[in-house]
Amino acid sequence: MKKFMLGVSLVVLLSNHVGIANAGIIDLKGTSWEKHAKNECGLDPYLLYAIALFESKQRAGGAGWVAPSPWALNNSVYGSYYPKNYEDAKQALARYMKASKVTDIGVSQVNYHWNGKYVSKPEDLLDVDTNIRVAAIVLCNAIANMPDDIVLAIGSYH
Numbered sequence: 001m002k003k004f005m006l007g008v009s010l011v012v013l014l015s016n017h018v019g020i021a022n023a024g025i026i027d028l029k030g031t032s033w034e035k036h037a038k039n040e041c042g043l044d045p046y047l048l049y050a051i052a053l054f055e056s057k058q059r060a061g062g063a064g065w066v067a068p069s070p071w072a073l074n075n076s077v078y079g080s081y082y083p084k085n086y087e088d089a090k091q092a093l094a095r096y097m098k099a100s101k102v103t104d105i106g107v108s109q110v111n112y113h114w115n116g117k118y119v120s121k122p123e124d125l126l127d128v129d130t131n132i133r134v135a136a137i138v139l140c141n142a143i144a145n146m147p148d149d150i151v152l153a154i155g156s157y158h
Helices: 002-018 032-041 045-056 086-099 112-118 122-126 128-145 150-155
Strands: 057-059 066-068 073-075 079-081
Touching: 032 045, 032 128, 045 057, 045 066, 045 128, 073 086, 086 122, 112 122, 112 128, 122 128, 128 150
Parallel strands: none
Antiparallel strands: 057 066, 073 079
């Protein structure tokens, strides 16, 4: 029942922010989403993917499709930026970090100020696998801290 309520809560939460878009079937078997969701605390990999989709979504392929952006950046100084490749992201990240350590980085928009302790340097979060691993840790910690209110736990992600 708890998993069902978690799924319903997530759908309601995301439907308010994502808007109408075409949905395709996404198979997360064998992906970083599945590996890190299961390894950290038994999360549903689709929950972890949904958070990344909400945090870093960008238009993809036309016709209303969206996908998580692998190198998205955001802070209060420069706002949101969606680099087209890793090198562009790395250069932009240096500028973002110089302006503010409170910067969201990568596919899951991991906030470096609060969660930088899980990596050696900010650039590590531009690696999609590392970013997803850290996001899983952050979300698992939030759920562990608020086991009786899963919606609040998900909402505290960052």
